[in-house]
Amino acid sequence: MASRFEMEGSKTTEEVNREHEEEEEEEIEEESPVKQVELTVPKTDDPSLHILTFRMWFLGVVSCVLLSFVNQFFWYRTEPLTVTSISAQIAVVPIGHFMARTLPTRVFFQGSRFEFSLNRGPFNVKEHVLITIFANSGAGSVYATHILTAVKLIYRRKLDFLPAILLMLTTQVLGFGWAGLFRKFLVEPGEMWWPSNLVQVSLFRALHEKDKRLKGGTTRTQFFVLVLISAMAYYVLPGYLFQMLTSFSWVCWFAPKSILVQQLGSGMKGLGIGALGFDWSVISSYLGSPLASPWFATANVAVGFFMVMYVMTPLAYWTNTYDAKTFPIFSSKLFMGNGSEYKIDSIVDSNFHLDREAYSKSGTLHLSTFFAMTYGLGFAALSATIVHVLLFHGREIWMQSKRAFGDNKKIDIHTRLMRRYKSVPQWWFHIILVLNIALILFICEYFNESLQLPWWGVLLACAIAIAFTLPIGIIAATTNQQPGLNIITEYIIGYMYPERPVANMCFKVYGYISMAQALTFLGDFKLGHYMKIPPRTMFMAQVVGTIISVVVYTGTAWWLMGTIPDLCDASKLPTDSPWLCPMDNVFYDASVIWGLLGPRRIFGDQGVYGKVNYFFLGGAIAPLLVWLAHKAFPDKEWLRLIHMPIMLGATSMMPPATAVNYTSWLLVAFLSGYVIFRYKQQWWTRYNYVMSGGLDAGTAFMTILLFLTLNGISIDWWGNGNVDGCPLARCPTAKGVAVASCPVQ
DSSP states (O other), X not given: OOOTTTTTTBOOHHHHHHHHHHHTTSOEESSOSSHHHHHHSOSOOOTTSOOSOHHHHHHHHHHHHXXXXXXXXXXXXXXXXXXXXXXXXXXXXXXXXXXHHHSOOXXXXXXXXXXXXXXXXXXXXXXXXXXXXXXXXXXXXXXXXXXXXXXXXXXXXXXXXXXXXXXXHHHHHHHHHHHHHHHHHHTXXXXXXXXXXXXXXXXXXXXXXXXXXXXXXXXHHHHHHHHHHHHHHHTHIIIIIOGGGGSBOGGGGGOTTOHHHHHHHOTTTSOOTTOBOOOHHHHHTTTOOGGGOOHHHHHHHHHHHHHIIIIIHHHHHHTTGGGXXXXXXXXXXXXXXXXXXXXXGGGBOTTSSBOHHHHHHHOOOEEOHHHHHHHHHHHHHHHHHHHHHHHHHHHHHHHHHHHHHSTTOOEEHHHHHHTTBOOOOHHHHHHHHHHHHHHHHHHHHHTHHHHOOOHHHHHHHHHHHHHHHHHHHHHHHHHSOOOOOHHHHHHHHHHHSOSOHHHHHHHHIIIIIHHHHHHHHHHHHXXXXXXXXXXXXXHHHHHHHHHHHHHHHHHHHHHHHHHSTTTTOTTTSOTTOTTOOHHHHHHHHHIIIIIIIOGGGTTSTTSSOGGGGHHHHHHHHHHHHHHHHHHHOTTOGGGGGOOHHHHHTTTTTTTTSOHHHHHHHHHHHHIIIIIIHHHOHHHHHHHHHHHHHHHHHHHHHHHHHHHHHHTTOOOOSGGGSSSSSOGGGGOOOSTTOOOTTSOOO
């Protein structure tokens, strides 16, 4: 017997009959309008399955807490491994079945509204979906943590816990408001199909089918456990005993005193020719699991990476573009004109604004040529994404949107099946949105000394988010591409409200990340739509999971800030420290470039890098050329695989990612997505994603175990010395430039 609480999402018979009469006026398609959905998503539903069970709550909350803690723990590490929800999605299956077999089945308070049982029968797929939604909340990082780290650890300014956690909470919850406004347009129509969800649907179906042992093989669960144990045992080598496996830059060994050779061979400070990382955290830390990358995307990333690292960067450096030789060939640091690192503290006044007089004395800020180029490529990728989607998917999007939003819109089989459950009232979202905006206005005004963002900045950020959520949501829901707004938001507030770094960071978070969060929530709603999860139950899991993850992320960050000496301070930590916080340092550099100084002093008429703006134009032209080539040579199938947004955005994670992250990722992605997929497809289908989850989980667990048990105890030998083995790669090559530990040219 189901409790009343568990059946709350289902409608009464009268309500269902009334809606059936209304549906007679609508045309219902028994087939999904999207072929991929038709082939992947089941057209059945069993409303009798128990969803809000003790198992779901226990495993969901534990998954959310563990993934939140682990991902925040790795956030600060030099190789910030991200443990995805797939690890939890696979790991909870045997645990759920074990609980179903062992927990008592006694029903408490039977017949009352508080009816409850620890065991509601077999572990089912709907419970599993909700557990994964909880895990997703923990797997998706809280972007606002960057602000906490930049202010407290790098700028070394005061930031109390209350405004910090309120900032984190409002950032995450604001996305619910935008999701609620647009869910009827981006979730219910069959044309809005969210392609990435089909991978999840396929995995759920595979995990809940009867898993028979292959001849001479293992079940998926057994294979997951074997990979998990093996990954834990192996990580003792790169994580503690033989850390040089992190970046095996063997080219540097041939010329230990040559800057040129070390620039070419260094996997962490140079171009990474021949460099490989035999460490899963290095392989998957920035680009995600290479085992989940389709081959066409891997090929585009490879071409983009080789063009940037081995053509554009060497040309720009050795032709001394923007005085490139005065600075390292690869660096995310900020420099003075003489090649020394810029002392940002010296140009920040007591009010946390730019000290103009001090800046005029210190001189113009400079970037390494590679760092400046990555911003240009970011400009190009943004315009390329828009033009690519319009040219290659414009007609498709227009037709799908017309059918989805038109007066005579059709509903597919999945929407019809979901009509049996109560929808989430629109006013729930409106209440969340209004209260959240009011809270944001309050904290930005009350804690203005810490956050700097004025009330009009909050409203402008919300206006940008609400304006872009629907069009970018349509693009994401139909093409799986999601143009980022981070550069646009930084540009806008940088020009309108310069010289205030925290205001720039907050504006970016509320204007860009809230929209990204909204799309995440909408994608999860669509997953629930495909798996026939009652909308109110789905809403509850998202809200509770988000709140739990914010608390754990904030608490973990605060704990690490107080536990690890000199956390994120590259000036005090050794170069091979695992706590250099590369992502936070790049975020800090961005706050200096766009916030403290403002884009006008870097990319405008007062800056050195004004010509970088031409990348916007180049990015718009590139997909047009591919489109024209495709029209001119329609029989050339390989032209269809060229994806300029992916190619131009291939190095978008560099920095903080380094060459060894890419070379190692590309090798594993090639072996998995091309070699094994082509020649061992049955094995790939059965074990590929399971192996990815096992490697993530095993590496994460052993890393935390080593930290808790051996923190501060190290083994001093050649294999744990300079991890990269290329100390001269960071040196400039211009004549007369003196940098510590570098030979003067």
